[in-house]
Amino acid sequence: MAEREDVVLTRDVNVITVPDGDATTLKQGAIVTIHQALGSNYTVVTDYGHMVRISSEDADALGKEPHQLHTLVTETSPEAVEQNCWEVMKTIYDPEIPVNIVDLGLVYYCNVRPSETHTDENDVHVIMTLTAPGCGMGPVIQGDVEKCIRALPGVGKVEVEVVLDPPWSRDMMSEVAQLQLGLY
Helix, strand or coil: CCCCEEEECCCCEEEEEECCCCEEEECCCCEEEEEECCCCEEEEEECCCCEEEEEHHHHHHHCCCCCCCCCCCCCCCHHHHHHHHHHHHCCCECCCCCCECCCCCCEEEEEEEECCCCCCCEEEEEEECCCCCCCCCHHHHHHHHHHHHHCCCCEEEEEEEECCCCCCCHHHCCHHHHHHCCCC
16 A cells, blocks of 8 residues: 555554554544555554554554455365465555564464364464564454455364574565565
């Protein structure tokens, strides 16, 4: 998103404050500036200068259409589910950084295996990290990963584990991410 857009909220909306990850509410009539509209959420700056994240489910409060989750493949083999997991994780963005969590190098591992309890489902285990220990948005991003993967066809149990070893460094970013951020 190249241009910032000022919007008046059409209704009260629940938000997550950035960077601390606390939940709060913005009231109808508040003026916000859309800072980032990538993936399935919106990062906005309030008229008081606070940065908050608005979920796609509340896009209507911004006068926007909610983002729809689309998968690339509809089959539910472990290989297809893993491909879909990587694709949906590419729709998740750190609210402060205009790069998805996969290209940022935050996702270390994604394993999909057939469920032992349900023959038509697969269990997914993701290991990821954060850009900094103690990141207030960590649990929010972790929840986004779990929610997006859980919504995929053929997915049963989802475990998203956050680890801090090895620690994240910008060397873990893809070349695309480094170019986007002007680091390459």
